Structures are given as structure tokens and as C-alpha cells.
Amino acid sequence: xxxxxxxxxxxxxxxxxxxxxxxxxxxxxxxxxxxxxxxxxxxxxxxxxxxxxxxxxxxxxxxxxxxxxxxxxxxxxxxxxxxxxxxxxxxxxxxxxxxxxxxxxxxxxxxxxxxxxxxxxxxxxxxxxxxxxxxxxxxxxxxxxxxxxxxxxxxxxxxxxxxxxxxxxxxxxxxxxxxxxxxxx
Amino acid sequence: xxxxxxxxxxxxxxxxxxxxxxxxxxxxxxxxxxxxxxxxxxxxxxxxxxxxxxxxxxxxxxxxxxxxxxxxxxxxxxxxxxxxxxxxxxxxxxxxxxxxxxxxxxxxxxxxxxxxxxxxxxxxxxxxxxxxxxxxxxxxxx
Numbered sequence: 001x002x003x004x005x006x007x008x009x010x011x012x013x014x015x016x017x018x019x020x021x022x023x024x025x026x027x028x029x030x031x032x033x034x035x036x037x038x039x040x041x042x043x044x045x046x047x048x049x050x051x052x053x054x055x056x057x058x059x060x061x062x063x064x065x066x067x068x069x070x071x072x073x074x075x076x077x078x079x080x081x082x083x084x085x086x087x088x089x090x091x092x093x094x095x096x097x098x099x100x101x102x103x104x105x106x107x108x109x110x111x112x113x114x115x116x117x118x119x120x121x122x123x124x125x126x127x128x129x130x131x132x133x134x135x136x137x138x139x140x141x142x143x144x145x146x147x148x149x150x151x152x153x154x155x156x157x158x159x160x161x162x163x164x165x166x167x168x169x170x171x172x173x174x175x176x177x178x179x180x181x182x183x184x185x
Numbered sequence: 186x187x188x189x190x191x192x193x194x195x196x197x198x199x200x201x202x203x204x205x206x207x208x209x210x211x212x213x214x215x216x217x218x219x220x221x222x223x224x225x226x227x228x229x230x231x232x233x234x235x236x237x238x239x240x241x242x243x244x245x246x247x248x249x250x251x252x253x254x255x256x257x258x259x260x261x262x263x264x265x266x267x268x269x270x271x272x273x274x275x276x277x278x279x280x281x282x283x284x285x286x287x288x289x290x291x292x293x294x295x296x297x298x299x300x301x302x303x304x305x306x307x308x309x310x311x312x313x314x315x316x317x318x319x320x321x322x323x324x325x326x327x
Contacts, residue, residue, distance in 0.1 A: 046186065047203070072320070080207045082222040084198040097327060100262065102255045110201075110222065160195050168203050170221070 029053035029165050032060075037182040042066075044174050049080065052166040052181060057129050059185035064114075064122040064169065065177040072172020074114040074122065076133060078156060080168045082110035089154035091115030096147045111170070115150035126181075128163050131156040190215045190225045190232045199227040237316075244319050248310045252324050256303045259326055263292040302326055 019036045031053045032038055042048050052060075064074065073091070085108040092103040093115060104115070116122050117139040124135030132155045139148040156163075169179060188201040191212040201222035202208045215232045217225060226235050235243075266289040273282035286293065306324065313319040 049203070077203065077222070080203045082201040083193065083196060084200065084227070086196070086198070095325065098325060100255075100259050100326075102251075102258065102324065104251055104254065158196065161193070165207070 023051045026051040032181065032183040034183050034185065037180060040179045040181075042178065043176045045171070045176075046174060047168050047170045048179060049168050050076075050166040050179070050181065054128050054163055054166050056131075056163055057185070058126075058183060059128070060126040060166070061182050061184060062122075062124045062126060062135075063180040064116075064120075064124075065179075066116075066120065066122075066171060066175040067177055068116075068120075068171050068173045068175045072116075074116045074172070075109075075170040076112040076114065076126075076154075076167050077170065078112070078163050078167040079161065079165050083156075083158065083161065084108075084110050086110065086158040087112055087154060087156050089113040089152060091150055091152035093148055093150040096145070109154075112154040112156065113152070114154065115152040117148060117150075126166070131159070131163065186219060186221070188217050188219055188222050188225060190217055192227065192232075199225065199232065201225050241313070241316055241319065244316055245310055245313065248319060248322065248324070249307065252303065252306055252310065255324050255326070256299060259299050260296060263289075263296055266292045267296075299326060 019033070021030060021032065021036060021038045022040075023030055023038045024041045026049075029051050030038065038050075038052060040048055040050065087109040088105075088107045089109060089112070090103065090105040091113070092101050094101045106113070112133045114122055114124060114133065114135065114137070116137045120137045120139045122135060122137040124133050126133050132153060134151075134153040136149065136151045139146075139150075141147070166181070186203065188203060189205055189208050190199065190201045191208055191214045192198065193200045194209060194211055203222075205214075208214055217232075217234055219225060219234055224235050224240065226233060226239070266285070270282050270285045270289070273279075273285060306322075309322060310319065313322065
């Protein structure tokens with residue numbers, strides 16, 4: 001695990017600093033502090049362990065930059081575990097080739113779901129208090145000039161299990177890229 | 186990937202952990218090698234991996250549901266046409282109904298084309314023989 005400290009100045013009188021933690025090869029969960037961000041780089045993998053310890057009163061934002069070979073929704077397994085029929089989600093997508101958006105909804109999934117296509121950039125807010133992950137993703141095809149924009153919300157409606165580890169991100173196919181996670185609360 | 190499948194002692198439902206330390210104490214674990222945790226099923230009191238036929242059928246149902254939602258959203262845009270015509274017919278105003286049919290002929294043709302496309306897509310999904318083939322089917326009416 002590597003730690004970085006960067007400083008940027010908005011004006012001579014104000015400054016902010018961001019502490020960045022590299023969790024790429026972390027072997028145990030790290031307790032990310034408020035304002036701190038983690039980066040995880042990955043190459044040709046199907047899933048990424050986020051390796052962040054959590055509890056039921058935190059807020060994170062997450063960026064996922066990934067190149068998957070096929071289009072498939074991403075999933076996040078809290079506590080690195082699937083729980084049968086404990087999640088629901090809804091997603092809607094606008095496509096530059098059609099004036100009609102398409103939507104998807106499922107009521108009994110076994111993990112959080114994030115609407116994404118291959119070569120997507122995903123932004124999501126992870127709210128461990130309400131046990132919701134919501135966000136949006138953008139997609140640009142390498143050929144054909146197609147762009148897509150999706151919004152999604154996914155909820156963990158069972159409260160019987162504590163959320164103690166942020167979990168594992170699962171792609172639909174082999175992916176290369178990086179994940180940035182910042183703790184807000 | 187390797188998964189540690191178990192019935193959660195509190196939830197009484199099937200769970201799959203990716204790490205052995207994520208398994209709660211006292212849970213009886215079955216270690217399985219799968220493509221995704223979705224491939225694991227609890228069937229007749231036994232934890233096992235889904236058969237290829239089961240996976241294919243599940244994905245077909247998911248695709249068909251996606252198609253249904255999509256077609257509904259396509260037709261929704263011209264539902265007002267059908268409602269106007271139906272209303273005129275219900276009131277016994279056949280002249281107005283005929284006039285409306287002519288006025289909205291393009292929209293009615295579009296609806297017919299969407300329904301034809303829907304029928305073909307359903308058949309394509311049902312005919313798919315492999316998961317790869319199924320996943321490559323894009324639901325988009327152009």
C-alpha cells in the first residue's frame with residue numbers, strides 16, 4: 001500500500017490537500033478517512049476487491065474507469081459477498097441512435113447493480129446509511145459515433161447484515177482500468 | 186473464480202463470499218469454482234452450480250423482460266392515437282374514428298412495425314443456443 005499527499009491551491013489564501021492511498025495490492029481492508037481517497041489499478045480482471053472497511057454511517061463517491069470487452073452491468077458485492085434476493089435496482093439509458101430511452105428494473109438481485117456498458121466511465125455515490133448506490137455512466141463507442149448515458153439506483157433492502165467492508169466490484173468481462181474512491185462522511 | 190457458498194445463519198438465504206474471512210462463524214461452506222456467483226443455486230436443500238441450460242434459460246427470461254420494457258416505452262409515445270380512435274369507436278362515432286385512422290396512419294404503421302420487430306426479437310432470443318449468442322443480442326429498435 002502506498003500513500004501520497006498532494007496539495008493544490010485555489011487562491012493564495014486558501015488551499016486543500018488530498019491524501020491518496022494506493023490500495024492496488026492491499027491484502028487487508030483499509031479504514032479510509034474523511035477527505036481521503038483510494039486508488040485501485042487493475043489489469044485484465046473480472047473483479048476488484050475494494051479493500052475498504054466501512055460501517056453504517058458513511059458516504060463515498062466513486063469513479064470507475066474501465067475497458068471491458070463486452071457490455072454488461074457492473075455489480076458491487078458488499079462484504080465481498082452475494083446475498084440472495086436482498087437487492088433491487090432500476091436503470092435508464094439514453095442512446096444517441098434513438099429518441100426513446102430504455103430502462104431495466106429488477107427486484108431480487110443478489111448484489112448492488114450499476115448500469116454500464118463496455119468502455120464506460122461510471123460515477124456513483126455509495127451511501128452506507130441508506131444502503132443505496134446511485135449514479136450515472138457515460139459510454140462512447142470506438143466506432144459508429146454512438147454515445148450513451150445511463151442513470152441508476154440500487155438498494156440493499158435487507159438490514160439484517162452489517163455493512164463492514166465496502167466490498168468487491170465485479171465486471172461482466174475482463175477489464176482494465178482504475179477505481180477512485182473518496183470518503184465524504 | 187472461487188466462491189465460498191453458504192446459507193446465512195441469520196438470513197437463511199444463499200450467500201456467496203469471495204473471501205473465506207467473509208463467511209460468518211458457524212456457517213457450513215461449500216467451495217465452488219464458478220464464472221460468477223450467480224452460477225450458484227440452492228436447490229432441494231443442496232448448494233450446487235447451475236447447469237448451462239439453467240443459465241441460458243435465466244438469461245433468456247432477463248432479455249425478454251428487457252425487451253418487454255423497451256417495447257412498452259416505444260409504444261407509449263403513440264398510445265394517445267389508439268386512445269383517441271378507441272374513444273370515438275366507443276361513442277359509436279365511426280366517421281371520426283375513420284378520420285382519425287387516416288390522420289394518424291403513419292403512427293399506426295409505426296406501431297405495427299414495432300410489434301413486428303418485437304415478434305422477431307422474441308424469436309431471436311428464444312432461438313439462442315449459447316449464452317454468448319444471447320448476450321450479443323442488442324435490444325434496440327432503429
